Amino acid sequence: MERIWWKEAIVYQVYWRSFFDTNGDGYGDLEGVRQKLTYIKELGADVVWLNPFYVSPDKDNGYDIADYYRVMEKAGTMRDFERLLEEAHTLGLKVILDLVVNHTSDQHPWFLEARTSIDSPKRDYYIWHDPVDCKEPNNWRSYFAPSCWEHDARTNQYYYHSFAVEQPDLNWENEELRHEIYKMMRFWLDKGIDGFRMDVINLLAKRQDLSDVENPYDLSYLANNPGIHEYLQEMHEEVLRHYDCMTVGEIPFVTPTEGALYVDDARHELNTLFHFQIADEMPSWDMFRFKEIQRDWYEGLKGKGWNSQFLNNHDHTRQVTRYGNDAEHRVASAKLLVTLTHTLPGIPYIYQGEEIGMTGVTFDSIDDYQDIAMKNRYVEEVGKGQDPKVVLESLRLLSRDNSRTPMQWNSFREAGFTEAVPWMTVNPNYVDVNVEADLLREDSVFRYYQKLIQLRKSNEALVYGEFNDLIPKNKSLHAYERFLGRDRFLVILNHSDEDHLIPVSTESYSLVLQNLVNETDHLQPHEARIYQKT
Numbered sequence: 001m002e003r004i005w006w007k008e009a010i011v012y013q014v015y016w017r018s019f020f021d022t023n024g025d026g027y028g029d030l031e032g033v034r035q036k037l038t039y040i041k042e043l044g045a046d047v048v049w050l051n052p053f054y055v056s057p058d059k060d061n062g063y064d065i066a067d068y069y070r071v072m073e074k075a076g077t078m079r080d081f082e083r084l085l086e087e088a089h090t091l092g093l094k095v096i097l098d099l100v101v102n103h104t105s106d107q108h109p110w111f112l113e114a115r116t117s118i119d120s121p122k123r124d125y126y127i128w129h130d131p132v133d134c135k136e137p138n139n140w141r142s143y144f145a146p147s148c149w150e151h152d153a154r155t156n157q158y159y160y161h162s163f164a165v166e167q168p169d170l171n172w173e174n175e176e177l178r179h180e181i182y183k184m185m186r187f188w189l190d191k192g193i194d195g196f197r198m199d200v201i202n203l204l205a206k207r208q209d210l211s212d213v214e215n216p217y218d219l220s221y222l223a224n225n226p227g228i229h230e231y232l233q234e235m236h237e238e239v240l241r242h243y244d245c246m247t248v249g250e251i252p253f254v255t256p257t258e259g260a261l262y263v264d265d266a267r268h269e270l271n272t273l274f275h276f277q278i279a280d281e282m283p284s285w286d287m288f289r290f291k292e293i294q295r296d297w298y299e300g301l302k303g304k305g306w307n308s309q310f311l312n313n314h315d316h317t318r319q320v321t322r323y324g325n326d327a328e329h330r331v332a333s334a335k336l337l338v339t340l341t342h343t344l345p346g347i348p349y350i351y352q353g354e355e356i357g358m359t360g361v362t363f364d365s366i367d368d369y370q371d372i373a374m375k376n377r378y379v380e381e382v383g384k385g386q387d388p389k390v391v392l393e394s395l396r397l398l399s400r401d402n403s404r405t406p407m408q409w410n411s412f413r414e415a416g417f418t419e420a421v422p423w424m425t426v427n428p429n430y431v432d433v434n435v436e437a438d439l440l441r442e443d444s445v446f447r448y449y450q451k452l453i454q455l456r457k458s459n460e461a462l463v464y465g466e467f468n469d470l471i472p473k474n475k476s477l478h479a480y481e482r483f484l485g486r487d488r489f490l491v492i493l494n495h496s497d498e499d500h501l502i503p504v505s506t507e508s509y510s511l512v513l514q515n516l517v518n519e520t521d522h523l524q525p526h527e528a529r530i531y532q533k534t
């Protein structure tokens with residue numbers, strides 16, 4: 001077995017604008033990340049993933065880039081980034097950046113130039129189409145708008161956008177464009193970064209057949225189109241293989257069989273991926289589906305490629321709210337969920353604040369929300385005549401703002417995130433749920449994360465070991481093994497609000513980690529235990 005650093009890594013995702021504000025403008029910044037690197041190190045993470053901080057009009061919080069080579073003012077300066085990177089490396093932390101190359105901002109100079117005329121030298125960097133019957137070329141939707149086509153009056157053509165109108169898609173068929181992107185990737189890698197999280201990377205190739213789809217709401221037609229693997233292999237050949245870097249592709253709409261095509265070592269594309277079978281198919285916890293997804297991906301990638309484990313991120317409601325119990329069992333439930341993500345096969349990702357059991361939010365008015373996905377959908381549905389209250393209610397649980405509220409550092413004003421008015425309202429529970437409180441308690445969520453991470457780091461079986469689900473049919477409990485050579489771990493979790501008897505024998509095992517104090521063989525609600533074979 002060959003040991004590889006990124007396979008063993010634990011990634012900590014920093015949504016910097018909500019992390020720590022050091023200059024009093026209400027936004028977190030890169031200097032804030034730098035100041036908190038020792039906190040991330042103390043937790044035990046190895047890699048920091050930073051969401052996009054490049055120059056951007058910020059319609060989609062940095063995912064609409066106007067200059068790939070410069071740092072946006074809210075985030076700070078290039079010097080701030082270089083210091084952050086240098087200090088991270090000194091601490092033994094690696095840093096990966098978000099690579100957003102499916103689209104740019106409509107304010108990117110390429111697009112500004114492209115839209116001036118049909119003959120513009122940059123025209124072909126984007127995707128244009130003539131009107132069909134004076135309308136959009138087809139009925140395709142985009143993620144953030146009712147149509148993926150936007151009419152551009154100057155040239156009477158439509159441009160294609162998988163996300164917001166302000167995020168025109170790049171045309172990857174254009175070779176010059178591709179080489180511009182590779183150059184930009186080398187710029188950051190040469191600066192010393194350790195890899196990329198690649199935004200919706202399987203959307204780069206577009207569907208050639210433009211006929212209408214039966215169900216435009218099932219956006220899978222936007223992804224996995226012919227040509228995608230050639231682009232990724234070229235990117236690997238031109239850029240990635242020349243660096244010791246880690247790549248994780250954000251790959252919606254894939255099954256394990258298709259997923260393997262992206263991460264199979266032999267194909268030289270990506271190292272690992274985020275698939276969205278859990279996030280997209282499980283609005284709330286669904287035990288059978290979850291177990292099935294885990295088994296399928298384990299089988300599908302076995303011996304080929306590497307999976308990733310996450311239950312939340314900056315786009316998906318906090319895990320303890322969405323998949324656990326964020327009320328009376330918040331602490332136990334947060335610990336149970338991390339036990340899952342760190343003991344199942346694949347790289348575990350921690351989304352900032354998860355390590356103290358931060359929860360989602362419920363704001364009363366649409367005006368308190370900032371998420372462009374949610375706001376555009378709200379306008380669309382209300383525009384169709386739906387009751388605004390009902391629409392708000394239906395969008396609230398999955399609003400991306402649930403996980404974007406500021407990091408809760410302490411119980412002072414604005415949770416210690418900023419001395420100004422924060423760009424986004426702080427979750428009112430910061431008085432109880434905050435880093436300072438967690439650091440003081442031995443039985444806190446944070447302390448549990450630390451122990452679990454140390455356990456994983458000192459046992460290769462938890463990284464490289466095989467996986468075996470012992471009770472696939474049980475709807476409240478998980479019990480599975482991870483084993484490598486003579487080392488064997490048994491994970492037992494009660495993912496429910498009720499007591500349950502331990503479902504499997506633990507004879508000849510000893511308990512190595514537990515989230516509650518309990519010596520009986522009745523598992524308490526949200527109890528998590530890890531046993532090791534003696």
Ligand code: TEU
Pocket residue numbers: 060063064100143163199200250252276279280314315
């Ligand atoms: O997200 C892509 C996206 O839409 C995910 O939110 C979604 O969860 C996934 O495709 C499964 O359905 C990325 C970024 O993470 C997001 O913040 C950006 O808004 C988006 O791309 C556009 O760049």
Ligand code: CA
Pocket residue numbers: 020021022023024025026027028029074
């Ligand atoms: Ca700031």
